[in-house]
Amino acid sequence: MSLETHIAPVATSRYGSNAGQPLTRRDGLLKVTGRATYAADNHPEGMLFAVMAVSRIARGRVRSMNIEAARAHPGVVEVLTPANRPPLFHDPNERIPPFGFRVEVLQDDSVRYVNQPIALVIAETLEAATEGAALLDPQYDTEPARVGLETGVRFDPSGVGIGGTPKTAHGDVEAGLSKAPIAIDVEVETPPQYHNAMEPHAVVAEWDGDRVVLDMPNQALAISCASYAAFFGIPVENVTIRSPFLGGGFGSKAILNGPQILAILAARMLNRPVKLALTRAQMYGPVSHRGQTWQKLRMGMERDGALIALHHHSLSATSAFEDFLEPAANASLPLYASPAILVEHEGIRLDTGTPGPMRAPGEASGSAALEVAIDEAAEACGMDPLAFRLKNYAETEPATGKPFSSKALRTCYEEGAARFGWSRRPRSAGQMRDENGLLVGWGMGTAVFGCPHFPAEARATLRADGTALVETGAADMGQGAWTALAQIAAEALGLEPDQVEFHSGLSTLPDAGVAGGSGHTASAGLALNQAGGDAIAQLSDLAVNDPQSPLFGAGNIGVTARGGRLYRRDDESRSESYAQILARAGRSHVAGTAKSNRDPAIASGHALYSHGAVFAEVKIDPDLGQIRTTRLIGAFAAGRIINPRLVQSQYFGGMIWGISFALHEEAVTDKRTGRIMNADLAEYHVPVNADVPPLEAILVPEDDAIVNPIGVKGVGEIGITGTVGAIANAVWHATGKRVRKFPIRIEDVMSSR
Amino acid sequence: MPFSISLTVNGQPNSIALDDPRVTLLDLLRERLHLTGTKKGCDRGQCGACTVILDGRRINACLTLAATLDGSTVTTIEGLAEGTELHPVQAAFIACDGLQCGYCTPGQIMSAVGLLSEGHAGNDPERVRELMSGNICRCGAYQGITQAVLEAGQILSQNNTAQSRENGRNAA
Numbered sequence: 001m002s003l004e005t006h007i008a009p010v011a012t013s014r015y016g017s018n019a020g021q022p023l024t025r026r027d028g029l030l031k032v033t034g035r036a037t038y039a040a041d042n043h044p045e046g047m048l049f050a051v052m053a054v055s056r057i058a059r060g061r062v063r064s065m066n067i068e069a070a071r072a073h074p075g076v077v078e079v080l081t082p083a084n085r086p087p088l089f090h091d092p093n094e095r096i097p098p099f100g101f102r103v104e105v106l107q108d109d110s111v112r113y114v115n116q117p118i119a120l121v122i123a124e125t126l127e128a129a130t131e132g133a134a135l136l137d138p139q140y141d142t143e144p145a146r147v148g149l150e151t152g153v154r155f156d157p158s159g160v161g162i163g164g165t166p167k168t169a170h171g172d173v174e175a176g177l178s179k180a181p182i183a184i185d186v187e188v189e190t191p192p193q194y195h196n197a198m199e200p201h202a203v204v205a206e207w208d209g210d211r212v213v214l215d216m217p218n219q220a221l222a223i224s225c226a227s228y229a230a231f232f233g234i235p236v237e238n239v240t241i242r243s244p245f246l247g248g249g250f251g252s253k254a255i256l257n258g259p260q261i262l263a264i265l266a267a268r269m270l271n272r273p274v275k276l277a278l279t280r281a282q283m284y285g286p287v288s289h290r291g292q293t294w295q296k297l298r299m300g301m302e303r304d305g306a307l308i309a310l311h312h313h314s315l316s317a318t319s320a321f322e323d324f325l326e327p328a329a330n331a332s333l334p335l336y337a338s339p340a341i342l343v344e345h346e347g348i349r350l351d352t353g354t355p356g357p358m359r360a361p362g363e364a365s366g367s368a369a370l371e372v373a374i375d376e377a378a379e380a381c382g383m384d385p386l387a388f389r390l391k392n393y394a395e396t397e398p399a400t401g402k403p404f405s406s407k408a409l410r411t412c413y414e415e416g417a418a419r420f421g422w423s424r425r426p427r428s429a430g431q432m433r434d435e436n437g438l439l440v441g442w443g444m445g446t447a448v449f450g451c452p453h454f455p456a457e458a459r460a461t462l463r464a465d466g467t468a469l470v471e472t473g474a475a476d477m478g479q480g481a482w483t484a485l486a487q488i489a490a491e492a493l494g495l496e497p498d499q500v501e502f503h504s505g506l507s508t509l510p511d512a513g514v515a516g517g518s519g520h521t522a523s524a525g526l527a528l529n530q531a532g533g534d535a536i537a538q539l540s541d542l543a544v545n546d547p548q549s550p551l552f553g554a555g556n557i558g559v560t561a562r563g564g565r566l567y568r569r570d571d572e573s574r575s576e577s578y579a580q581i582l583a584r585a586g587r588s589h590v591a592g593t594a595k596s597n598r599d600p601a602i603a604s605g606h607a608l609y610s611h612g613a614v615f616a617e618v619k620i621d622p623d624l625g626q627i628r629t630t631r632l633i634g635a636f637a638a639g640r641i642i643n644p645r646l647v648q649s650q651y652f653g654g655m656i657w658g659i660s661f662a663l664h665e666e667a668v669t670d671k672r673t674g675r676i677m678n679a680d681l682a683e684y685h686v687p688v689n690a691d692v693p694p695l696e697a698i699l700v701p702e703d704d705a706i707v708n709p710i711g712v713k714g715v716g717e718i719g720i721t722g723t724v725g726a727i728a729n730a731v732w733h734a735t736g737k738r739v740r741k742f743p744i745r746i747e748d749v750m751s752s753r
Numbered sequence: 754m755p756f757s758i759s760l761t762v763n764g765q766p767n768s769i770a771l772d773d774p775r776v777t778l779l780d781l782l783r784e785r786l787h788l789t790g791t792k793k794g795c796d797r798g799q800c801g802a803c804t805v806i807l808d809g810r811r812i813n814a815c816l817t818l819a820a821t822l823d824g825s826t827v828t829t830i831e832g833l834a835e836g837t838e839l840h841p842v843q844a845a846f847i848a849c850d851g852l853q854c855g856y857c858t859p860g861q862i863m864s865a866v867g868l869l870s871e872g873h874a875g876n877d878p879e880r881v882r883e884l885m886s887g888n889i890c891r892c893g894a895y896q897g898i899t900q901a902v903l904e905a906g907q908i909l910s911q912n913n914t915a916q917s918r919e920n921g922r923n924a925a
Contacts, residue, residue, distance in 0.1 A: 025847065031855030032830075032839065032858060032859075033834055034829065034831045127773050127780070130775075280799075477854055652893055652894070652895075657893060680797060688886040688889060689881075689882045689883075690886040692895045694878075
């Protein structure tokens, strides 16, 4: 898909052309005029509307539904239930690797969690489908909901996260703890959280024989096509997904879910296009969430503050029928040096929808607990929290001894602390008040996030007029792929970004891998970089072998590509434009391609992480307990920065998610029924504008020639890590109260005067 | 029972045949008039993504039944730019990076346009933050949104000042 713009671009700030420049978003114009097309904005001819009916119990079975009443409602075309649901070609109780989960697609009448789909009503209008679903009046055989620590079923997991290791041991933690002169023991609880992307999950499905076109927000186009092909028994090339814009994803739109499969199935069954958009309430179940954790940390220190043992245990919740465990304890592996580290996970099954990756899965909840524990350890040692972190600074990856590909964390600490004024912080709690009598606290946390890399492909075509067409099936869920990836391609091709036509967000384009793990810019960017390099190499071959070219014979010396021209490397007076080279060669274009991946030797020999330091100020009303984050400063080092404007926005977004984790977000479950009592955006609190103070993100320069050939690390998730702990530690510093259950609430700090 | 309403949408008078009293303004715009710039985020008046300007006031289109709007005037995000000229708020959202995924953006912009035209915000970032708090942005683009509203407010007030000077000259 391309960005069709019919309005002249606004005069926006331009600081230069190539990668590294803070260009404004290429898709900004479409987004501010309402012309960016999200999945549910599509209306193919003859389209029907589907509305889900979902379970109101957490466990049991649907005994009956009033299907006749729904069918009789004017406009209702079909009611899909387990009784008439057409067959699927893949068993929904079996996973599809690498990311597929078991899904609920009306395979039987059982209910495994609240908000599970139990029927799909399809009608000529949205209003009729909505009313039809309401008329179903399901009756249930209800079993007790297992939704708490007391009733959940515990188990030893074989894996955590996606393919993660549940237990890692390095050194002897028990020996270290037993001889430690100073030790702490901390328990931290994190709640279930729901992604709540602003765009509810939606699909518009249109079949043509055994081919299907799906308009849907999707973070992993190629993998999803393969999975849909398996479910519908058709060749993968018969599935086309169009996903030019995602209205937020945060991990919830990377993995197939039941509702979207059902809508596609209905479209095939009825031989008409079908649109399904989940209601906000229906997003609290079948489309993933961040699972609850109960974490325990034990740390032993020498008197000088040196860690000698670190034990991090996470009890992580998953559903009754599928395994995704928040790999929270693994957050203790990459950060603080200790001769003994043990991280381990235990699972607990609850009657909820299956959790999944949600922005910094594991890292966010693990960091929240770890950074609070580190603060307590510093206090126990009588040390400043920053001094304590520097004392335990890891020069190599603690549990493996691998060297870091790059690690500018010291600079992050220095610059963040200087900007914040950390050196003026009193050591003990409850020392500061502002002019209005509010309690003031300062806290900090370390941010860290790994650098996964996905295989990716791209195509770069230099055209006769000297411009380029660049193609890769990337996903822009707000991080800025339309802009940053085009910048990388333009740089590789020696062109200005506006000379590059960039096509993306479509599954028929080369596979750009997954927009996840903060690895999309690096992964798809490397493919674009190499495809561009391939195109330039082919162009260069044409020129240096052509006696009529000023570049003739420069094959050994080489050429450089810049401003739409190739220059002889040792003599810049000799150059030729791309258009001239192609014209004389009688070529309409040259097409470069690339299939890129990370060199496995890099990953096995190095520890690859982005780092950062976050400093927070909170003010708390001593009478009312109202907590406000009043300053938040992060300093982050994440390799090469392609677009500082968009990267800053990613850091801000992550930090705001950190505020949200620390002070706002929590799905509250009724223990009697298993129902989520705040499944809406009024009572499931996420920060609004007034909750967010002026933010600062310092972009610490970092060169990394190892992590990947373009030196890019990830920026999308790191901002949450560190921030949660920084705010919690600031709350302690203001009040002297250690709140170890997130989110921190008014009642936790009342009577702090 | 079918009935019709007359509704001016983005300056265009329409006679709209409605066959269903349950249709909200939001669903009318999106599903029947195919003006999909206005977004549905919650359908409960909680997120602000569907904010439009109805008879000069900011409203949540999801909480408004279309059947009640006979004779009304609605401005949506599609009606904001004049020809190829962006509204100053739209331009400021791009310049200040007041958006990420873009899904809440039409609602944010319509709220901003509304509150600026009502003269509530002034130059005060705290006021802007408070007044823009009916529009949730899950990506967390709030810093850019606040900055964009302030910058657009300055441009609009300069334009207004220039306009009133112009009017003054003409009157003289």
